[in-house]
Amino acid sequence: MASDHQGVVGFVNLDYISLDLAASLLRSGYAVQAFEIYDPLITEFLKLGGIRCASPMEAGRGVAALIVLISHADQINDVIFGNEGALKGLPKDAIIILHSTILPSYVQNLEKRLTDDCETAYLVDAYVSRGMSELLDGKVMITSSGRSDAIARARPFLSAMCEKLYVFEGKVGAGSKIKMVNELLEGIHLVASLEAISLGVKVGIHPWIIYNIISNAAGNSWVFKNHVPNLLQGNTKHHFLSTFVQKLGTILDVAKSLTFPLPLLAIAHQQLILGSSHVSGDDDTATLAKVWEKVLGVGITDAANAEMYNPEQLANQIACKSSTVNRIGFIGLGAMGFGMATHLLRSNFCVLGYDAYKPTLTRFFEAGGLVCNSPAEASKDVDVLIIMVTNEAQAESVIYGDLGAVSALPSGASIILSSTVSPGFVSQLEQRLINDSKNLKLVDAPVSGGVKRAAMGTLTIMASGTDEALKSTGLVLAALSEKLYIIRGGCGAGSGVKMVNQLLAGVHIASGAEAMAFGARLGISTRMLFDVITNSGGTSWMFENRVPHMLDGDYTPYSALDIFVKDLGIVSRECSSHKVPLHIATVAHQLFLSGSAAGWGRQDDSGVVKVYETLTGVIVEGKLPVLKKEVVLKSLPSEWPLDPIDDIQRLNQNNSKILVVLDDDPTGTQTVHDIEVLTEWTIESLIAQFRKIPKCFFILTNSRSLSSEKASALIKDICRNLHTAATSVEDIDYTVVLRGDSTLRGHFPEEADAAVSVLGEMDAWIICPFFLQGGRYTIDDVHYVADSDKLVPAGDTEFAKDAAFGYKASNLREWVEEKTGGRIPASKVTSISIQLLRKGGPDAVFERLCNLPKVHNIVNTSTCTHTTAEIHTYTNTLVAWLK
Numbered sequence: 001m002a003s004d005h006q007g008v009v010g011f012v013n014l015d016y017i018s019l020d021l022a023a024s025l026l027r028s029g030y031a032v033q034a035f036e037i038y039d040p041l042i043t044e045f046l047k048l049g050g051i052r053c054a055s056p057m058e059a060g061r062g063v064a065a066l067i068v069l070i071s072h073a074d075q076i077n078d079v080i081f082g083n084e085g086a087l088k089g090l091p092k093d094a095i096i097i098l099h100s101t102i103l104p105s106y107v108q109n110l111e112k113r114l115t116d117d118c119e120t121a122y123l124v125d126a127y128v129s130r131g132m133s134e135l136l137d138g139k140v141m142i143t144s145s146g147r148s149d150a151i152a153r154a155r156p157f158l159s160a161m162c163e164k165l166y167v168f169e170g171k172v173g174a175g176s177k178i179k180m181v182n183e184l185l186e187g188i189h190l191v192a193s194l195e196a197i198s199l200g201v202k203v204g205i206h207p208w209i210i211y212n213i214i215s216n217a218a219g220n221s222w223v224f225k226n227h228v229p230n231l232l233q234g235n236t237k238h239h240f241l242s243t244f245v246q247k248l249g250t251i252l253d254v255a256k257s258l259t260f261p262l263p264l265l266a267i268a269h270q271q272l273i274l275g276s277s278h279v280s281g282d283d284d285t286a287t288l289a290k291v292w293e294k295v296l297g298v299g300i301t302d303a304a305n306a307e308m309y310n311p312e313q314l315a316n317q318i319a320c321k322s323s324t325v326n327r328i329g330f331i332g333l334g335a336m337g338f339g340m341a342t343h344l345l346r347s348n349f350c351v352l353g354y355d356a357y358k359p360t361l362t363r364f365f366e367a368g369g370l371v372c373n374s375p376a377e378a379s380k381d382v383d384v385l386i387i388m389v390t391n392e393a394q395a396e397s398v399i400y401g402d403l404g405a406v407s408a409l410p411s412g413a414s415i416i417l418s419s420t421v422s423p424g425f426v427s428q429l430e431q432r433l434i435n436d437s438k439n440l441k442l443v444d445a446p447v448s449g450g451v452k453r454a455a456m457g458t459l460t461i462m463a464s465g466t467d468e469a470l471k472s473t474g475l476v477l478a479a480l481s482e483k484l485y486i487i488r489g490g491c492g493a494g495s496g497v498k499m500v501n502q503l504l505a506g507v508h509i510a511s512g513a514e515a516m517a518f519g520a521r522l523g524i525s526t527r528m529l530f531d532v533i534t535n536s537g538g539t540s541w542m543f544e545n546r547v548p549h550m551l552d553g554d555y556t557p558y559s560a561l562d563i564f565v566k567d568l569g570i571v572s573r574e575c576s577s578h579k580v581p582l583h584i585a586t587v588a589h590q591l592f593l594s595g596s597a598a599g600w601g602r603q604d605d606s607g608v609v610k611v612y613e614t615l616t617g618v619i620v621e622g623k624l625p626v627l628k629k630e631v632v633l634k635s636l637p638s639e640w641p642l643d644p645i646d647d648i649q650r651l652n653q654n655n656s657k658i659l660v661v662l663d664d665d666p667t668g669t670q671t672v673h674d675i676e677v678l679t680e681w682t683i684e685s686l687i688a689q690f691r692k693i694p695k696c697f698f699i700l701t702n703s704r705s706l707s708s709e710k711a712s713a714l715i716k717d718i719c720r721n722l723h724t725a726a727t728s729v730e731d732i733d734y735t736v737v738l739r740g741d742s743t744l745r746g747h748f749p750e751e752a753d754a755a756v757s758v759l760g761e762m763d764a765w766i767i768c769p770f771f772l773q774g775g776r777y778t779i780d781d782v783h784y785v786a787d788s789d790k791l792v793p794a795g796d797t798e799f800a801k802d803a804a805f806g807y808k809a810s811n812l813r814e815w816v817e818e819k820t821g822g823r824i825p826a827s828k829v830t831s832i833s834i835q836l837l838r839k840g841g842p843d844a845v846f847e848r849l850c851n852l853p854k855v856h857n858i859v860n861t862s863t864c865t866h867t868t869a870e871i872h873t874y875t876n877t878l879v880a881w882l883k
């Protein structure tokens, strides 16, 4: 226990999550006392080691901090100001942490009353929740706000209680605002999930198949992933609806008072009211599925219980029997097609490409492709032709237009249509091809996952067609995808699943825009709001992918806004032909249409946020704030008391691995002493070094001054020599460290990739941009550069504008995603936080490292380095871990 953390913390009222807070405080060395009338809770609390109090007044007596749980504003009078209220016993300088999400205006009134009536004026609010992301996985997360002086007082207690702390300095009330934005998203996503499942059932796709595929595609959301199984199993009771109706109603009232339109939330609210109205008051058995069956007239339950098959297994079976493919034609080398076609080139297929836009052809030629002048030319002698143009009219024209593909394709060839088109269009196309006498086969193979995954061959593909057609294209589909699903039902079935995915994806982009714009109107930092939501139930694949574009105000089209005018247009056409009313999808469609009408159709689809910005005057774009260095450093948890340098030296004595540091410029070698530096790396000189059995030696590569190709080649060369030298000296084991720049400029990930390509995959990559003397700090994953008394996010400094190594992200996890072009998403990067290091010390860091998933290319950013002692602590655990 940390002895400098002594102090008493009181709780007025407990709930189950408060027990976790109390347990964390007790572990950090605080004494904890509580007033609670519900016996089971107080029994658990006593078991933890807490002390029971007879009244709120007693719970507040002698405490340094008082955590007051209030579920309704009416309780404030009694619990805080009443005869036996908490204020009576509270010391003057104690901090009140209001664990509640009552409306911001109530919290502000409470603060005013405390300031006016009493001398006690330290209040912060705290929204306590469980992290829903893979990263936080149910751990406690707190969003808190208040005046700077109150926050400074509260911070040690808040940090002690949670794994992730978000602090909004300024006014109280941010916690409840964030909660509103999160609930807005959850409400919209719930209705969208219900509409998606209903549409899927109407077009004949098994709901569990929809669920399994879309939870691995861009239509996924936390709500879809977590609520749909309960819906399909009949586990969600109708009461769930009334809770939502009430919460969403409150948010709409707040928005109304701010004259702020929330069209998606308004329609979701109406839908949930409609659902509630379908249940008679005393029917406790009605499930959400049954209610929705009545609302939309779709047999969800029967469909969910119908016999099903495994589309991934079908894909594996087809892949085993697939025929060889030599030549591929590729028409439509746009945002998606270019990446897919060049990935096929890298996978050793011969690819002939055609696009109506000539500059693309030049790029394709430079990437090693064969360039053609018409669809017919790109179809000559190919086994498979892939079409990735934008829409049905373009697909029609490349297949049947002037110099079209059909006339030139060899008899028996296969066409893969990967554009997003309506199911009806593909099934009619198949019929037309059958009627032609060339025995051309068609595979309906829409894709999901976006531009980055297209270029990496890790798309989700939902394919359908005859077995013969699927077998003749299996190898190509497998090369383009990480998840390949075969949908039964022939051409049109794949596009049916894609249509359902698009309903969700489109709604999620629009809901992300609505949520962020509303957040901006509520006055919350949009960057921080984004961060909190990505760890909460309101998150979605599209929220995480598209909101960063809104925050950067960068509408370079990865997927054009007009694509959703088209895709939600398909949804709205299908819903009227299947007679299933899809309200939320239709409103989202109208929002994209509004964006297109404003002239933003060719920009990125995240530009739909401008519809809200233009209407209401809010600005979603947001920079990370510049911080006041002294204030931030003072507010962090206290340092781990011990400097484990002696432990490191001891561990190092017993460690047989030689540390070989490849330094990309001379500033690294200038900061070490008593360590040899090699400026050349012949096998002979490396053997000579290894024979000395040093603990460490440097090789000055100077690779920062080279092009990335040359730097990679150099690192490979050195690693090969190291390998040869090490194998010729007996009992030599070594580890490679890449030393680079603390302002993040250098050949990342190229040098790491080069080292791995020679030395083999590593269990993890550790990124640790430590340079205390140079004023580099990493706080909550954001890397800062000190500029006198300010901490400036690295992405906003001159360093980030470097012509060769420029970058935008200051958050190290996002920086990894940016630098790896999406190959390593931010969500796969684990951080070692200052909280973990300072509160848990070496043991906690060691445990975190040992529990990392053993997946190659997981990158771990150290975000903990504030003092030299801390870098020692971290090194200590690393050395132990490496052993």
Ligand SMILES: NC(=O)c1ccc[n+]([C@@H]2O[C@H](COP(=O)([O-])OP(=O)(O)OC[C@H]3O[C@@H](n4cnc5c(N)ncnc54)[C@H](O)[C@@H]3O)[C@@H](O)[C@H]2O)c1
Binding pocket: 331, 332, 333, 334, 335, 336, 337, 354, 355, 356, 357, 360, 388, 389, 390, 391, 394, 397, 398, 418, 419, 420, 421, 447, 448, 449, 450, 451, 558, 559, 560, 563
């Ligand atoms: N962008 C995404 O993230 C994404 C993801 C999944 C699916 N999709 C779907 O994939 C398809 C392609 O999307 P995109 O974003 O690559 O679109 P895009 O507009 O960037 O690319 C389409 C390409 O087709 C070319 N083209 C149009 N007519 C042509 C013709 N007659 N002959 C030859 N080339 C022609 C265009 O010049 C363009 O390069 C769309 O149907 C889209 O809905 C897109």
Ligand SMILES: O=C(O)[C@H](O)[C@@H](O)CO
Binding pocket: 217, 218, 219, 420, 447, 448, 449, 450, 501, 502, 505, 506, 559, 563
């Ligand atoms: O599933 C996806 O990748 C997306 O929805 C695209 O089709 C459109 O951006």
